[in-house]
Amino acid sequence: MVGFLYVLSAASMWGLIGLFTQYTLAEGISALEIAFWRAALAWIMFLIHASLTKQVKVHRTDLPALFGFGFICVTLFYGSYQLAIRDVGIGLAAVLLYTAPAWVAxxxxxxxxxxxxxxxxxxVVMTILGVACISLGPQLLTGAPFNLNxxxxxxxxxxxxxxxxxxxxxxxxLYRYATPTIFVYALPxxxxxxxxxxxFADKTPQAWLxxxxxxxxxxxxxxxxxxxGLKRLDATHASIIATFEPVVAALSAYILFGEHFSIFGSIGSALILVAVFLVILSGSKARRAEALNEV
Structure with missing residues (x-):
């Protein structure tokens, strides 16, 4: 249960990315600059953490893998997602992003x-369908064309x-290095x-904040x-729980900007919540089975 709460909390925070981005874009800062500063400023935070806890050192033979993580999961991930939003729109880009649980499985x-x-x-199927309903529901209801290429x-x-x-x-x-150590090398x-x-654009104090x-x-x-949380869960379960992110994003958009859930949004949220519940249930059964085997 502790691992589930950790991952769910992380997903809830990721659900706020859109809000931060919307306000920052309004300050005249481009999407790629936002991605750059998100990585660069987070690196400073992880570096301070790792320095205070003496978790900076890594084995030299692991540097290529850590740099590869930075290239794949920062450069390629941030860049490809921005390009997908540009070329196919936010809704379909979100659906394609949340094919992640299938890739993870x-x-x-x-x-x-x-x-x-x-x-x-x-x-996995329920989460992908759920994200599709939340992201593409408005187009399905209005009959608006999809911008596909x-x-x-x-x-x-x-x-x-x-x-x-x-x-x-x-x-x-994870079993080799603490989280701050990994990001100290991957993010920069x-x-x-x-x-x-x-x-780079000129930035106001509010933009920096x-x-x-x-x-x-x-x-x-x-x-x-x-x-x-990932230390306490398997990768597939963690990726499914993390798809709670678009639910949080949709709810925050409703609260702050008055964006209403469509019937498809409600169905999508229900599918994701059911998938998360099944993950919790299957995890509890697995722990009980392990406990019985140890007796």
Whole structure:
């Protein structure tokens, strides 16, 4: 249950990314610059944490993997998601991003040797359908056309795949390094590869506060909580629980901007909540089985 609460809290914080982004875009800052500062400022926070707790050092042979994590899960993930939003729109981009649980289930089976159970696959299908209902519901109701192109679809699928690698990498390296240690090396490398594509704008004090808040809440705190939860859950279950993020995003948009849930949004939220409940239930059964085996 503790692992579930950690991941759910992280997902709730990730659900605020859209709010931070909307207010920051209004300050005249581009999406790629927002991505750059989110990574760069979060790196400073993780560096301070790692320095105070003496968790900076890593084995030299692990540096290529840590830099690879920065390239894949910061540079490629941030970049591909922005390109998908540009070319196919926010709604479909979100659906393609949340193919991540399916990628995680497949990669967990291939790389981590986690069992690919019927319950896991059912939860993966429900989460993807749920996100599709929340994100694409307005177009389905109004009959608005979808802006589809092959490059945008490929970028969206790449965002889902690279997002999934957060889970796989976390399970492979968590037992070796603390969370701050991983991000001390991954974030600056990922931000550096974004740097050539960023056009920097003049920023007001309010813009800096928004950027710092984005980095603090959605990167430093959220990833710290998430990886603490991942130590207690398998990767597929964690990825399914994290799809609570679009539910939080939709609810916050309703509260702050008056954006109403459609019938599809309500159905999608219900599907995600049922999937999360099944994850909790299956996790409890697994723990009980382990306890009986130990007796």
């Amino acid at each position: 497949l990669l967990s089976w291939l790389v981590l040797k986690e069992a690919l159970t019927t319950t896991k696959m059912a939860c 092959l490059f945008g679809l490929a970028a969206g699928l790449l965002s889902g795949f690279t997002y999934a690698l957060y889970y796989i990498f976390g399970k492979k390296f 490398f990922g931000a550096a590869l974004l740097f050539p594509f960023v056009t 928004l950027l710092i808040g984005l980095a603090l809440v959605t990167s430093y705190i959220a990833f710290s909580l998430y990886y603490a």
